[in-house]
Amino acid sequence: MVEVPEKYKDLIDRPLFTHLATVRPDGAPQANPMWFVYKDGLFWFTHTDFRQKYRNIEHEPRVAFSIVDPDSAYRYVEVRGVVDHIEKDPTGSLYAELSSRYGGDGQAPPDAPSRVKIAVRATHFSK
Amino acid sequence: MVEVPEKYKDLIDRPLFTHLATVRPDGAPQANPMWFVYKDGLFWFTHTDFRQKYRNIEHEPRVAFSIVDPDSAYRYVEVRGVVDHIEKDPTGSLYAELSSRYGGDGQAPPDAPSRVKIAVRATHFSK
Numbered sequence: 001m002v003e004v005p006e007k008y009k010d011l012i013d014r015p016l017f018t019h020l021a022t023v024r025p026d027g028a029p030q031a032n033p034m035w036f037v038y039k040d041g042l043f044w045f046t047h048t049d050f051r052q053k054y055r056n057i058e059h060e061p062r063v064a065f066s067i068v069d070p071d072s073a074y075r076y077v078e079v080r081g082v083v084d085h086i087e088k089d090p091t092g093s094l095y096a097e098l099s100s101r102y103g104g105d106g107q108a109p110p111d112a113p114s115r116v117k118i119a120v121r122a123t124h125f126s127k
Numbered sequence: 128m129v130e131v132p133e134k135y136k137d138l139i140d141r142p143l144f145t146h147l148a149t150v151r152p153d154g155a156p157q158a159n160p161m162w163f164v165y166k167d168g169l170f171w172f173t174h175t176d177f178r179q180k181y182r183n184i185e186h187e188p189r190v191a192f193s194i195v196d197p198d199s200a201y202r203y204v205e206v207r208g209v210v211d212h213i214e215k216d217p218t219g220s221l222y223a224e225l226s227s228r229y230g231g232d233g234q235a236p237p238d239a240p241s242r243v244k245i246a247v248r249a250t251h252f253s254k
Binding site: 017019020021022023027028029030031032033060062063064065066068070073076078079080102 | 144146147148149150154155156157158159160187189190191192193195197200203205206207229
């Protein structure tokens with residue numbers, strides 16, 4: 001397991017948007033802004049099981065994401081990792097938790113029955 | 128050529144960081160925060176010819192990037208595209224131009240001799 005370097009811990013603790021890069025089945029990349037939370041040594045993302053990103057990670061479990069410090073734009077972390085596992089989340093519990101973390105109302109989403117938790121294990125922290 | 132949708136024009140005009148997703152030769156994705164400018168129907172990025180991202184796009188010219196509105200985090204654009212061409216930029220002119228656009232000193236960088244301009248043609252704007 002790769003530990004989060006000390007100098008990046010604040011970027012990972014704060015509710016900052018990350019931009020998740022995945023690879024589509026045809027080999028082209030995709031980039032999407034995402035909520036995340038780091039817990040138990042894993043990065044957690046909420047998603048549904050019917051969207052393109054889900055099909056992407058089923059096909060290619062390696063992902064990457066970057067997080068910029070909004071208070072100092074030249075301070076950022078780039079992470080590469082791999083999907084460790086995916087859990088069904090039919091109550092939308094992770095969505096609700098992330099909604100609270102990011103200043104929202106903490107409610108489960110209308111598409112809760114299709115929600116999944118995507119757990120990513122970091123393999124590289126760059127710069 | 129795919130035009131920038133009207134509703135995203137401000138995100139592309141403003142000096143916002145974008146997160147560029149590329150695919151590494153081994154098939155894994157990579158995500159990096161980047162400066163950009165949109166000119167003559169192309170998205171322009173400055174880079175050097177010796178870094179990983181350059182090797183990535185030589186191998187796989189398809190890229191993706193996303194831009195978030197810092198004033199309204201749920202407003203964003205996701206773009207997919209392809210590298211149209213790469214130009215040598217040994218005076219670092221694009222770096223200097225982007226430095227000014229992003230509030231810097233507009234000076235050419237020390238690594239100017241290795242600088243290239245990467246021109247990306249958008250193929251899809253999502254959401």
